[in-house]
Amino acid sequence: MNFKLEIWRQFESGEDGAFETFEVTGIDPEASFLEMLDQLNERLGQEKKRSIAFDSDCREGICGSCSLVIDGHPHGPRQVTSCQTYMRDFIDGATIKVEPFRANTMPVIRDLVTDRSALDRVIQAGGYISTTTGPQPEPNSQPVAPAVQEEAMDAAICIGCGACVAACPNGAAMLFTGAKVTHLNLLPQGQPERESRALNMVLQMDEEGFGGCTNYGECSRVCPQEISIDVIGMLNREYRKATLKKTPKHPKKMVAQ
Ligand code: SF4
Ligand code: FES
Numbered sequence: 001m002n003f004k005l006e007i008w009r010q011f012e013s014g015e016d017g018a019f020e021t022f023e024v025t026g027i028d029p030e031a032s033f034l035e036m037l038d039q040l041n042e043r044l045g046q047e048k049k050r051s052i053a054f055d056s057d058c059r060e061g062i063c064g065s066c067s068l069v070i071d072g073h074p075h076g077p078r079q080v081t082s083c084q085t086y087m088r089d090f091i092d093g094a095t096i097k098v099e100p101f102r103a104n105t106m107p108v109i110r111d112l113v114t115d116r117s118a119l120d121r122v123i124q125a126g127g128y129i130s131t132t133t134g135p136q137p138e139p140n141s142q143p144v145a146p147a148v149q150e151e152a153m154d155a156a157i158c159i160g161c162g163a164c165v166a167a168c169p170n171g172a173a174m175l176f177t178g179a180k181v182t183h184l185n186l187l188p189q190g191q192p193e194r195e196s197r198a199l200n201m202v203l204q205m206d207e208e209g210f211g212g213c214t215n216y217g218e219c220s221r222v223c224p225q226e227i228s229i230d231v232i233g234m235l236n237r238e239y240r241k242a243t244l245k246k247t248p249k250h251p252k253k254m255v256a257q
Contacts, residue, residue, distance in 0.1 A: 001027045001087055001088075002025045002027070007021075007098045008100060024036060024040055031087050032087075033068070067163070067166070068099070070082065072097065074167045105208050106118065119162055125204035155231050159224070163224065164219035167221070178232045181235050202235070
């Protein structure tokens with residue numbers, strides 16, 4: 001397959017960037033989008049030109065580090081991660097536009113690489129769970145109803161990629177934070193820090209400059225893990241309940257060192 005690629009090039013954070021056009025030919029339809037970029041980079045290396053910077057790690061849809069906007073869609077047209085997007089998903093001869101995630105809270109570091117550490121700081125603000133370590137507890141000592149388990153695990157599969165932020169017209173991180181809060185606040189292990197978790201994560205979201213949710217729903221539509229927008233309702237409920245309690249158990253939030 002042959003493609004024309006319009007790729008965002010930006011040497012450094014804060015500098016102006018622009019699209020640069022590349023032609024790629026003889027691409028295997030079974031190649032992933034990142035493998036196609038690898039081939040292009042190999043060629044650029046041979047031509048002694050600067051390669052295209054992009055993030056990846058697992059290349060299996062697990063780590064959330066591949067953060068490309070492909071033809072205007074965070075992660076691409078199929079609601080899977082960029083690394084799980086294949087060239088057979090595109091029409092032969094197509095022109096494909098590739099950009100980094102765009103949000104004030106996730107500045108471009110170089111080309112297609114963005115700094116998504118604001119999401120890490122929101123997780124850190126949620127703090128720890130104060131379960132004891134040691135021998136495994138008897139599995140039936142803390143029964144969790146299957147429906148609750150399912151809801152918690154459906155939220156736990158968030159991979160922290162940030163596509164929800166990139167898709168949101170407000171740059172909100174409510175789907176991400178809602179997934180993290182829903183996961184732990186539904187389970188017995190998450191109960192001791194339930195209120196402080198919701199309060200501190202929302203506070204950190206605001207400090208980082210993420211926008212507020214106005215129910216566009218774009219976040220859930222692009223999420224490669226299909227996290228339901230219901231987690232935002234859960235986050236709002238947890239936050240409201242927590243603010244009604246005067247003294248959260250762990251009022252001090254953990255901050256990045
Ligand atoms: S909620 Fe979905 S889109 Fe947002 S960070 Fe988690 S996995 Fe990515
Ligand atoms: S590289 Fe890990 S999810 Fe894409």
